[in-house]
Amino acid sequence: MRWISFSANFVTALPKIHRKALASLAVLLLVAFLLPSSNSSVSTPLPLDHIVDTDAPLFEVPKFSIRQLKAPWAFDTVPDNETLLVPMGGQRNSYQYIVRTGDTLSSIFERLQLPQKTMYQLLEADLNVLALDNLKPGHTLVFEKQDQLLQRLELQFSLAHKVVYQRKEGDGFEFNEVQLDGDWQQKLISGEILYSFTGSGKQAGLSQWEAQTITELLKQRVDFRRDIQKGDKFEVLLSRQYIDNEATGNNKIEAIRIKNRRHEINAFLFEDNYYDEKGRNLEKAFQRYPFNGHYRKSSNFNPKRRHPITGLIRPHNGTDFAMGVGSTVVSTGDGIVSRVVRHKYAGLYIEIQHGQSYKTRYLHLSKSYVVKGQRVKRGERIAKSGNTGRSTGAHLHFELHVNGRPVNAMTAKIPIAVSLTGKKKEAFQRQLKDYLAKIETANKQQLVLNKQNANTSTL
Ligand SMILES: [Zn+2]
Structure with missing residues (x-):
């Protein structure tokens, strides 16, 4: 494909739809010529590329046509007659x-x-x-x-x-x-289970994603089908992101409490990880390396790397390991496969989402054993390493992202420990107190609000 240069023979080479668009443009131009106009620029014929490149409308035409005229390329229209490009x-x-x-x-x-x-x-x-x-x-x-x-x-x-x-x-x-960063607004969503946690949670105001994330997070601790019954209570403290008072769709689940007949199931967010009330890690720990055995590191994580020839900034957002084609690649944590893609430069690659905060990527693979949507376990074989995409030799490029940002997977503080200890545990306990106080305050406010509503409804 080339840029459109509007020479006569190019017009005939255009697909039908473009010829049509050009024809209507020509009609519009003709109309413009016939209309009296103070704009002298329309009094002489202009080369077409001049017209389509211009910013100011040359004459009054219906709105959608102005849009078309203002687009510098492609007049292509979609079935609903909306222009593809909007200035x-x-x-x-x-x-x-x-x-x-x-x-x-x-x-x-x-x-x-x-x-x-x-x-x-x-x-x-x-x-x-x-x-x-x-x-x-x-x-x-x-x-x-x-x-x-x-x-x-x-x-x-x-x-x-x-x-x-x-x-x-x-x-x-x-x-x-x-x-x-935007504004993060905290909110308590609480309720009683009627049929299922997901259903009742959504009724109380949780999004589908939030309800699913909670179920996924607690599935090791509680069987949502068997253990959760009608009348059980739940409280979810979460923060939602707003920019100029508009919800961005980003959110953080900060605390979860589910009380059933026998016991209480808790999860509290602390430094990108979830812990129970005793500071025990709820998410399975990660392993540092995406393989078993030993392979040489051939290139380090470097966010400021420059291309040696062009000088352009080309961050190296991962760690490379010299691995022969066909070596076994494993997932570094439990998670769900979010992408299996063939990319011109990254080659065949896999991305895995681990809970709410973590994501890993494995590039230049020769074979994938997993498909999008599949659940994987820590240490599970997911692929064979390779030399696909732009790669100067067989290697595995491995990335770790925390909350959407790439980090050095070799030094990042990934959850490897099972329980918090020492100073970390003290910090966690302070955070826990804060969460519980917020939940209590929100509950009290809700109670007052409910009473007010009850009063007004009886008036
Ligand atoms: Zn690399």
Whole structure:
């Protein structure tokens, strides 16, 4: 694919839909010529590329047409007649695209007639975040074009999280991952089990994701089908993130208490991990290395690494191990496989989500033994190492992410211990007291509120 240069023979080479769009553009132009206009720029015929590149509307046309005219490339329309690219208000040469069902990066680039070379340059920069190959409907892409080149691409996952790819001298892109802190608002959700925890939790105000996360977290301690019965009580203290008063969808479950007839099941978040009231780790511990046996480390984690030739920042967000093709790769913790993907540069790779806070990635594999959605255990064989994607020799590239950020897996404080001791335990106990006080306060407020409601309803 090339940039559109509107020469006569190129027009005939355009797909039917583009020819149609051009035809309607021509009609609009004709109308513009016939209309009296104070804008002198329409009095002489303009080369088409001039018109489609312009920022200011040349004449009054229905709104959707202005959008089409303002888009510098691809007039392609979708069945609902919405334009694909929406100009961003006030920003020159910026256009927004909302990812739809079935889209992939290459299908989007093809539809927007962006060069494949640009896509590969982006994918190369993205190797360090692996965000672009995981587009989901509703994600937003903002394209910024200048001098016939894509200068900047912004991928917005949510209000609080985006990745920006910026063109640099040296023919490539650098990325910057932006995560906003926002306001975290704490909330207590409590209730009584009617049929199931998930059902009653959702009725009380938990999201599907929150209810599932809790079930997953406590499944070692409690059998939700057998042990939880009608009349059992639950309390969940959580924080939800807001930016400009809008929920971002990010949340943290901070404390869980479920009281059934016989006992109480507790979970408290402390330094990215969950513990019971005695400070015992609820999540199974991790192992440090993604294999059994010993392999030489061939490259360290280095967030500031530069490309030796281009000078572009190319962080090394993982640790490399020299492993011959076909060596056994294991999951470093219990979790659920969130991706099994073939990537031009990362090769065949696997991503595993471990509870709420942790994620691991295994790149350049030759074979995967798992599929997306599959549960895996710590130490379980998940793949054979390899030399796929851009790799200068057989090796395993291993990444650990904590709360969405890559960390050095060799030095990170991963939960290896079973119980908290010493100073850590003291800090945990202070945190626990704080959680319990908050739950108590929230409960009291709720009680007052309920009484008020009861009073008003009897009036
Ligand atoms: Zn590596």
